[in-house]
Amino acid sequence: MSTELHGPILGRRRLSAALRHARDNTGATQEQVAEAMDWSLSKLIRIEKGTVGISTTDLRSLLAHYGVRDPEEINGLIRLAKTSRERPWWAAYRDHLPSLDFEKLLGLEAEASSIETFQSTLIPGLLQTQAYMRYVLGGIVNDVAGPESVNVREEVRLRRQKALFEVEGAPMFRVVLDEATLRRVAASPAVMRQQLLHLADLNTRPNIVIEVIPFTAGPYVDSGTFAVLSFAGSSDPPVVYLENAWYDMLIDKVDQVSKYQLLLANLRQRALNPADSEALVRKIADEFR
Structure with missing residues (x-):
């Protein structure tokens, strides 16, 4: 999964795909992860669909839960998360x-x-x-x-x-x-x-x-x-x-x-x-x- 910096939409799409992949690697269901993180199921679903962004704190906690330890991978995903929260030019017309x-x-x-x-x-x-x-x-x-x-x-x-x-x-x-x-x-x-x-x-x-x-x-x-x-x-x-x-x-x-x-x-x-x-x-x- 590439973490090269792009715009907010593609950045969020890549981040969502990476998080789904990380969860799949653990074999856990969305329900199990949401319960373990003390999140609502809808929150995790929206994050995995790319409907909403995710804070750096929540992202670090989620990656730790998935057993992601590689600093380079973690930092790359944090960059994607920050990019995905940027305000796009069309926000003024929303x-x-x-x-x-x-x-x-x-x-x-x-x-x-x-x-x-x-x-x-x-x-x-x-x-x-x-x-x-x-x-x-x-x-x-x-x-x-x-x-x-x-x-x-x-x-x-x-x-x-x-x-x-x-x-x-x-x-x-x-x-x-x-x-x-x-x-x-x-x-x-x-x-x-x-x-x-x-x-x-x-x-x-x-x-x-x-x-x-x-x-x-x-x-x-x-x-x-x-x-x-x-x-x-x-x-x-x-x-x-x-x-x-x-x-x-x-x-x-x-x-x-x-x-x-x-x-x-x-x-x-x-x-x-x-x-x-x-x-x-x-x-x-x-x-x-």
Whole structure:
């Protein structure tokens, strides 16, 4: 288990995995550990899920109970615990964010080595122009949460874009889009044209690949919007983020993640190559004159 310093979300994820592994090595159940530590069972469960952090004092006591004696390992886990308690940049917007899993997504995006996503209805938020974004958020978020949340979501989305695409070491971003996302009139013709030309220009960047499934590809399995985030370290398995009108959630179970990875591979087989995808995007952009 790597203890190299990272952001609070990945740090907490690594710490939680390390603590679960340490408990498994003892053969103890969560109930047994909670009783021995004089904690509530819910406290231990939340720590192992990464829902809450853990103090240095509690961590030292827990590691001692598990028989962890290596000073280097203990110090590394303490560093992870401290990192996981840091205040992330999105904390100021927390009241307007949709869920805890979305907050985790924000942290994991910044740590990912690659992000692969599928979208069948709208241009992905990370690739939206600000004008297109305002139309979309105004029509979706405003109906549910009000205008203040629209402004906050817009600001958060712009910060996500900057963090992902305007920094050194930005992740590889690979997108599969249904042609419907390009043709759906989500904004004025001028804004749609600007958005599609922006999308085509992004496709020329070395760390962005955009592939379009044309209408001529026929029917396929549409599981809704999802993204697979992968990480450089072997100790950090990939996760899937699901998003729809009713809920959003992160999935980290290996068998479920692998299904979405396979689905992405199948979707790519139906998509045009990046060059032909860019040509189609520019062709449709010209229709919005």
